[in-house]
Amino acid sequence: MKNTKSYPAEVYLNGNWMPPQGAMVSVFDRAFMFGDGIYEVTPFYRGKPFRLQDHLGRLKYCLEEIKIPFDFSILEPLMFEALSRAGLAESDAAVYIQVSRGVAPRTHYFPDNPEPTFLMYAFPVQLENFQEKRWKVLVSEDFRWQRCDIKSTALLANTMSNEEAISGGFDENLLVRDGFFTEGSHSTAFFVSHGIVYTHPEGPHILSAITRKVVLEICRDLEIDYKEEAFPFDKISEIEEIFVTGTTTQITIVDSLHTGGKEIYSAQKGEITERLQEEFWGRTRV
Ligand code: PDD
Numbered sequence: 001m002k003n004t005k006s007y008p009a010e011v012y013l014n015g016n017w018m019p020p021q022g023a024m025v026s027v028f029d030r031a032f033m034f035g036d037g038i039y040e041v042t043p044f045y046r047g048k049p050f051r052l053q054d055h056l057g058r059l060k061y062c063l064e065e066i067k068i069p070f071d072f073s074i075l076e077p078l079m080f081e082a083l084s085r086a087g088l089a090e091s092d093a094a095v096y097i098q099v100s101r102g103v104a105p106r107t108h109y110f111p112d113n114p115e116p117t118f119l120m121y122a123f124p125v126q127l128e129n130f131q132e133k134r135w136k137v138l139v140s141e142d143f144r145w146q147r148c149d150i151k152s153t154a155l156l157a158n159t160m161s162n163e164e165a166i167s168g169g170f171d172e173n174l175l176v177r178d179g180f181f182t183e184g185s186h187s188t189a190f191f192v193s194h195g196i197v198y199t200h201p202e203g204p205h206i207l208s209a210i211t212r213k214v215v216l217e218i219c220r221d222l223e224i225d226y227k228e229e230a231f232p233f234d235k236i237s238e239i240e241e242i243f244v245t246g247t248t249t250q251i252t253i254v255d256s257l258h259t260g261g262k263e264i265y266s267a268q269k270g271e272i273t274e275r276l277q278e279e280f281w282g283r284t285r286v
Pocket of ligand 1: 245
């Protein structure tokens with residue numbers, strides 16, 4: 001089932017708040033022409049940001065990697081303003097930020113002295129009861145580029161994969177590159193095998209996800225063994241638990257994995273995932 005989502009009442013575009021119908025960007029904006037932009041999604045639990053500095057740090061890293069100059073000092077107060085203007089100052093919500101290289105005559109090389117296009121808005125998110133969700137997940141080939149650490153707006157490979165999953169009645173994809181699971185189309189993947197939690201190491205093949213970092217911290221604190229090692233697709237029979245994580249996904253149990261019209265994994269137990277979920281709940285709801 002596809003969700004129908006609504007537009008926010010107001011967005012912040014290049015210095016002004018306005019209704020989305022009036023928020024216009026040039027056809028020569030490089031995000032429109034090339035997907036030449038970066039985005040970030042930061043969660044707010046009942047109005048309180050969670051890991052704000054990590055999210056802003058990743059935005060900074062990504063903008064520096066693609067050489068878009070940007071003034072970060074304006075961001076924090078604007079994020080809170082976005083929440084209160086949307087009536088979400090006390091609610092579970094998230095703030096979307098997007099920075100593109102701005103408008104320039106079309107060239108593949110970067111224009112000199114770009115003036116970035118900056119968009120921000122807040123939107124409500126259902127962040128409760130994530131522990132109840134059980135996702136049916138499609139295994140897909142990871143045909144994305146080699147810089148998945150850059151949170152680029154150029155998400156065509158992710159959206160094509162996820163469209164295949166959703167239209168087939170699945171909730172998410174797990175992507176496989178060269179025989180190893182990398183991550184989801186919009187989430188990080190974790191596998192429990194022989195009591196050890198596995199997740200792909202950071203690098204160009206996954207996003208350096210903030211929820212991933214939190215889950216690994218929890219593993220250390222709860223003395224749950226983990227390895228930052230890619231899990232091989234051909235060891236599926238040795239998996240005890242699978243879960244995916246993300247800012248809006250939080251920690252969601254994968255109930256089954258499917259490929260080629262067949263179920264290839266079905267969750268039997270979930271003790272480690274449940275411990276992580278409980279601790280995650282405590283850390284986000286302080
Ligand atoms: N997606 N991997 C990918 C490819 C993602 O798109 C995301 C998040 C994650 C999880 O990252 P984090 O824990 O920092 O949210 C991993 C966001 C929320 C999105 O595209 O809307």
